[in-house]
Amino acid sequence: MSLQVLPRTDSEHASDPLWLQICDEVRAVITVEPMLTDFLTVTILNHSSLESALSSHLGQQIDCASVPARVLCHVISDAFATRDDIRSAMRTDLIAVFDRDSACESLHLPLLYFKGFHALQLHRVANWLWSQNRRSLALLMQSRASMKFGVDIHPAARFGVGIMLDHATGLVVGETAVVGNQVSILQSVTLGGTGKEHGNRHPKIGDGVLISAGAKILGNITVGEGAKIGAGSVVLRDVPPHTTVAGVPAKVVGKPDSDLPALNMNHEIPDYEW
Numbered sequence: 001m002s003l004q005v006l007p008r009t010d011s012e013h014a015s016d017p018l019w020l021q022i023c024d025e026v027r028a029v030i031t032v033e034p035m036l037t038d039f040l041t042v043t044i045l046n047h048s049s050l051e052s053a054l055s056s057h058l059g060q061q062i063d064c065a066s067v068p069a070r071v072l073c074h075v076i077s078d079a080f081a082t083r084d085d086i087r088s089a090m091r092t093d094l095i096a097v098f099d100r101d102s103a104c105e106s107l108h109l110p111l112l113y114f115k116g117f118h119a120l121q122l123h124r125v126a127n128w129l130w131s132q133n134r135r136s137l138a139l140l141m142q143s144r145a146s147m148k149f150g151v152d153i154h155p156a157a158r159f160g161v162g163i164m165l166d167h168a169t170g171l172v173v174g175e176t177a178v179v180g181n182q183v184s185i186l187q188s189v190t191l192g193g194t195g196k197e198h199g200n201r202h203p204k205i206g207d208g209v210l211i212s213a214g215a216k217i218l219g220n221i222t223v224g225e226g227a228k229i230g231a232g233s234v235v236l237r238d239v240p241p242h243t244t245v246a247g248v249p250a251k252v253v254g255k256p257d258s259d260l261p262a263l264n265m266n267h268e269i270p271d272y273e274w
Contacts, residue, residue, distance in 0.1 A: 018091060018107065019050045025108045043112060051080040051087060054111060058122055062144035072144075075137065079125040086124050089161040093120055096162045100184060100265050116165030119151035126155035157191075160207070164262070174202035180225070184262035186213040194219045194236075206241065208260030212267045228256040230269050244269060
């Protein structure tokens with residue numbers, strides 16, 4: 001999808017092609033489903049930008065009696081306003097979902113309904129708070145996201161751009177984990193440690209990696225660029241770039257059918273690879 005994803009100033013939002021397309025999609029939905037008029041007006045059409053709409057939507061979803069939505073919306077909005085890289089990453093993530101998820105036929109769908117996208121954007125905010133030493137608020141964001149979406153990402157974990165967390169239920173990412181660019185991760189994946197050790201203890205995932213459903217990658221190990229992790233695998237050792245691993249414990253069983261398997265989302269492991 002060839003849409004510009006550079007961060008924009010407030011005066012430029014009116015000509016933002018991504019935002020204009022989302023608004024057009026929502027207006028089309030209203031014509032065929034008038035019952036959604038109020039919802040779509042409040043969540044999308046009453047806003048002037050993608051950042052404003054997402055800040056409000058996320059804040060409303062994770063609010064609680066002691067921390068109301070207006071406070072959370074303000075924190076999320078502040079992150080977008082302060083960090084151009086967060087704004088740009090959010091847009092690249094949105095396009096990644098549209099490009100890779102066969103169930104995603106419109107850009108407004110992940111913005112409104114896909115909890116993997118929501119959890120990742122809340123993590124980006126929590127990571128920004130963590131980097132400012134506002135750790136209690138960062139942990140609150142993590143806790144609320146975990147309770148709402150079933151996705152538990154430590155605020156210190158680092159993610160690149162163009163990430164798709166598909167379905168995302170049961171995803172756990174530890175404190176010192178690092179995820180590269182253009183990575184796709186399915187549900188019930190763990191990027192975890194191996195015990196009670198402290199320090200650098202979680203996986204490092206290279207660019208373009210595809211991690212299939214239920215995979216467990218444990219310890220301070222490296223998954224090389226363009227690798228593919230089979231569903232249900234338990235990975236305890238480094239994975240070379242551009243290889244496919246599968247099994248318990250995981251072993252090399254072949255090579256992916258593309259240099260960046262995260263982009264084509266082919267989870268199959270042909271019989272000849274075993």
